[in-house]
Amino acid sequence: MMNYKYRIYPNTDQQAKILDWLETCRGVYNYALRELKDWIASRKCDVDRCSLSKEYIIPADTPFPSYHLQQNNLPKAKKINPKLKEVHSQVLQTTIRRLHDTWDAFRSRSFGFPRFKKFGQFKSFLYPQFKENPLKDGCIKLSKIGEVAINLHRPIPDGFTIKQVRVLSRARHTQWYVVITIALDVEIPENPPIGRAIGVDLGLEKFVTTSDNFTVERPKFLKDLKGKLKSLQKRASRKHKGSKSWEKAQIKVARLHHKIANTRKDFHLKTAHLLCDQAETIFAEDLNTVGLNRGMLRKECIDASFGQFLDLLKWVCWKRGCYFQKVDPRGTSATCPECGATVQKALKEREHICPECNYKTHRDHAAAQMVRLRGLESVPKDFGERKLSGNGGLSGVNSLDKCLSRNAQL
Incomplete structure (x- = not known):
């Protein structure tokens, strides 16, 4: 798998929608993180005593807010907050996945606990899969956003398929990019230590x-x-x-x-x-x-x-x-x-x-x-x-x- 980065040029309406999506994803990320931190804090207190200042009242049989549990709660959240319906469903799922990837990395290395995202700090979202090639006639088709002009300065190599696309914001939301992940089902051997x-x-x-x-x-x-x-x-x-x-x-x-x-x-x-x-x-x-x-x-x-x-x-x-x-x-x-x-x-x-x-x-x-x-x-x-063959x-x-x-x- 390889990543190709391209500059895109969304129009005014598309930029407004992308910015709105970023803030919605930021809210989902922070809400899921709050559930995670509250569950952990409720398990910190000793069994035979309670904190003098405050206590997180969460039932003892409440399961850990795992990725699959929080992802399955998204349809219920959409009924309470209809604004979530405006964002592509898989984009919200990958936002939850992003939080739990950070959580798993924290557990493996014992530092870098996930932090809440402030306004403007959430700068990307991910489309995890595509049914067909989204690139066509100098544009990239993003679901629920539309066709966005793209500077395809280098073509996608023959035989590669597009697996996912990440939309990036740079320079305080004035420059936009997409990172296209492409893949080809071949096995590439490691380069041997030969030559000079x-x-x-x-x-x-x-x-x-x-x-x-x-x-x-x-x-x-x-x-x-x-x-x-x-x-x-x-x-x-x-x-x-x-x-x-x-x-x-x-x-x-x-x-x-x-x-x-x-x-x-x-x-x-x-x-x-x-x-x-x-x-x-x-x-x-x-x-x-x-x-x-x-x-x-x-x-x-x-x-x-x-x-x-x-x-x-x-x-x-x-x-x-x-x-x-x-x-x-x-x-x-x-x-x-x-x-x-x-x-x-x-x-x-x-x-x-x-x-x-x-x-x-x-x-x-x-x-x-x-x-x-x-x-x-x-x-x-x-x-x-x-020495190389055929070269003196x-x-x-x-x-x-x-x-x-x-x-x-x-």
């Missing part, structure tokens, strides 16, 4: 440094537009909250944030393709991105978004037939890739100079070489840098010069 292998080191000085000493500069997405963002936020703060001028100012801020996010993602995808041009096997550091985003350099790390890049690199490698694997990053900067000696150095020291073998190179380059060595140790022993050189060498020239333009 490289190690990738991520950093703030150079965004990417490979074991071949190929580097990519790190664009500062937020810092470059920080002045404009600060100006727009300053104007918005001077407006009366809730007024039309305040809403217009907030939309400008949201659109700029959206532009920054899109620019960052575009850079990540292009960098991932650059790496796949060079090798068929890529090893990268398994960074603790959550810890980096809470550290001393959290603002720079969040702007670089290493976690998003690693996820996109894994996806691009799979799509292009490359092998991708993460390795343990601990000690990669403090180990000599030539002799394996431990070379401790402070963060400000950017050169790697080994006192044992006198190997000298950049700190990030040495770390990337260690990432490659650790990756090679984790794959089968018969793996090596194999290693895969990716011919495109390396092209990558270096493109890197200079980034």
Whole structure:
């Protein structure tokens, strides 16, 4: 299964209906969450005593408000609240499913309890299935909403069927998208670790440094537009909250944030393709991105978004037939890739100079070489840098010069 994201352009009436649906789904989500929290709270009190402040009076034989139970209660709720009938029935069911998926994730990891959604925080709803292809003549047909114009910038591949469609709102409900999930009943084997292998080191000085000493500069997405963002936020703060001028100012801020996010993602995808041009096997550091985003350099790390890049690199490698694997990053900067000696150095020291073998190179380059060595140790022993059939050189060498020239333009 794959997801394709497209921009849609609903008219005024359709936008009003979609916004109304989002608020209805938000109400269903919050009501179901309230039932869940009340049932849990009623079971917290000890059997032989009651709380001094308050008590949830729920009968002891009341079953847990599971997904199937709350879903079966939707027809009864529609009789009490006729507004629920305006929303597609399966959209409401997937809203309940969304809550219980969050609840199951909380139980498995012991943090991240579901929260109530405030006004405007519910930004998507899902059509879980379609009887026929909803795409036709530059439009997508959404049940009870109608045909909505869509920018089909890339066609659906032959043989794939549309399984579900999620409608998304971005930039304070001024930009609309659909995420189309397509599927094909085939079994795709995993990419084997063959061909040329490289190690990738991520950093703030150079965004990417490979074991071949190929580097990519790190664009500062937020810092470059920080002045404009600060100006727009300053104007918005001077407006009366809730007024039309305040809403217009907030939309400008949201659109700029959206532009920054899109620019960052575009850079990540292009960098991932650059790496796949060079090798068929890529090893990268398994960074603790959550810890980096809470550290001393959290603002720079969040702007670089290493976690998003690693996820996109894994996806691009799979799509292009490359092998991708993460390795343990601990000690990669403090180990000599030539002799394996431990070379401790402070963060400000950017050169790697080994006192044992006198190997000298950049700190990030040495770390990337260690990432490659650790990756090679984790794959089968018969793996090596194999030559492609019918080619006198290693895969990716011919495109390396092209990558270096493109890197200079980034």
